[in-house]
Amino acid sequence: MKILHTSDWHLGQVLYNYDREEEQTAFLLQLEQIVRQEQPDALLVSGDVFHTPAPSAATVKMYVRAMLAFRTACPAMTIVVIAGNHDSASRIDCDRELWRVAGITVVGAVARGDDDVAARHLIPVHDAGGELLGTIVAVPHCYRLPGDAFFADLLAMADRSRPVVLMAHLTITGSDITGHDNIGMLDSVPPAVVAGYDYVALGHIHRPQFIAGGEHRVRYCGSPVAVSFDEQCEHSVSLVTLNGHDVPQVRTIAIKNVCPLHTIPASEPLPLSEALQQLEALTDRRQCYIRLNVLAAEALPVDAHDRSVRVARAHGHRFCTMRVTSPRSSEREQYSLSAQQLQELSPIEVAQRYVAGRQGRDLTEREQQMLQSVLRQIDEEDHS
Numbered sequence: 001m002k003i004l005h006t007s008d009w010h011l012g013q014v015l016y017n018y019d020r021e022e023e024q025t026a027f028l029l030q031l032e033q034i035v036r037q038e039q040p041d042a043l044l045v046s047g048d049v050f051h052t053p054a055p056s057a058a059t060v061k062m063y064v065r066a067m068l069a070f071r072t073a074c075p076a077m078t079i080v081v082i083a084g085n086h087d088s089a090s091r092i093d094c095d096r097e098l099w100r101v102a103g104i105t106v107v108g109a110v111a112r113g114d115d116d117v118a119a120r121h122l123i124p125v126h127d128a129g130g131e132l133l134g135t136i137v138a139v140p141h142c143y144r145l146p147g148d149a150f151f152a153d154l155l156a157m158a159d160r161s162r163p164v165v166l167m168a169h170l171t172i173t174g175s176d177i178t179g180h181d182n183i184g185m186l187d188s189v190p191p192a193v194v195a196g197y198d199y200v201a202l203g204h205i206h207r208p209q210f211i212a213g214g215e216h217r218v219r220y221c222g223s224p225v226a227v228s229f230d231e232q233c234e235h236s237v238s239l240v241t242l243n244g245h246d247v248p249q250v251r252t253i254a255i256k257n258v259c260p261l262h263t264i265p266a267s268e269p270l271p272l273s274e275a276l277q278q279l280e281a282l283t284d285r286r287q288c289y290i291r292l293n294v295l296a297a298e299a300l301p302v303d304a305h306d307r308s309v310r311v312a313r314a315h316g317h318r319f320c321t322m323r324v325t326s327p328r329s330s331e332r333e334q335y336s337l338s339a340q341q342l343q344e345l346s347p348i349e350v351a352q353r354y355v356a357g358r359q360g361r362d363l364t365e366r367e368q369q370m371l372q373s374v375l376r377q378i379d380e381e382d383h384s
């Protein structure tokens with residue numbers, strides 16, 4: 001079974017008052033090409049389809065066009081969309097029956113009360129000849145799951161003779177949240193909660209990654225288009241091939257952004273005039289979004305913003321914002337945390353921030369595993 005895993009499109013996002021429809025349309029066209037070329041058995045969209053609960057008519061139109069284009073590009077493909085925390089569950093669900101006519105399953109809310117749990121959350125995937133290839137278990141974002149063993153219960157309802165794939169929109173403990181300023185860490189679940197599935201197609205975290213402790217089966221595909229300036233990684237969709245219950249093969253397919261987000265300078269902040277010189281020297285000929293990374297001991301001159309807008313516009317770019325660092329704080333700031341942040345982060349995340357701030361790199365998978373095992377030991381000692 002071959003699945004195309006994507007999430008966090010954030011359609012309709014307005015970035016510092018700039019409409020992103022052009023870029024998002026460009027992404028959807030690339031995805032259509034990928035679908036046509038790869039002919040996957042299933043396309044999974046793991047939440048945050050829209051940036052806001054009530055997207056504009058233009059945004060919904062872009063979405064509807066794209067979904068129907070995917071359907072045409074690969075008529076036999078199963079398509080499943082779940083709601084993320086940015087989506088309105090009821091809005092995603094309201095035209096569910098209409099989408100069903102187009103062979104597209106949308107799941108906005110988790111089954112409650114008398115709802116048929118299997119009918120809501122289990123979607124079989126068939127090949128063109130009608131033979132069962134596998135099952136998709138689709139669980140949209142929600143703040144409180146119906147039960148502690150909800151994922152395990154759903155797994156037990158699926159036909160285990162074929163691969164079973166869970167798609168969900170949530171935070172898994174130990175994931176790398178670099179690029180997210182304010183993510184709810186309190187509702188994160190440990191990887192053990194999703195154990196047993198052949199593959200877990202996650203949305204919510206925008207940096208593509210496998211989860212440590214998830215045996216290379218639990219993955220965030222990441223956002224296809226950067227949602228914020230801090231998402232400095234390659235953006236892609238994930239093509240996943242499942243062969244029985246083997247560890248799946250994952251290949252990423254890069255998404256080219258027609259309007260990239262640049263922080264200038266990219267690493268260390270510089271005084272405003274030097275930062276503006278770097279902006280003038282930017283060789284990227286595309287229309288870019290600009291965040292200036294400015295070092296300033298005191299308040300910036302009143303015309304700093306206007307100057308930045310002018311320089312950016314003269315070169316065809318879109319000035320967005322300034323990140324201002326004072327010389328005193330610049331050394332500490334990269335890895336200092338508030339008490340509030342510290343409470344919300346897991347020990348792994350604290351280590352990740354420290355290594356990123358101090359050494360400018362990510363924790364290796366080996367280091368993450370070592371840390372996890374030490375933490376587990378401490379945990380066991382605490383409980384004995």
Ligand SMILES: [Mn+2]
Pocket residue numbers: 008048084086204205206
């Ligand atoms: Mn998101």
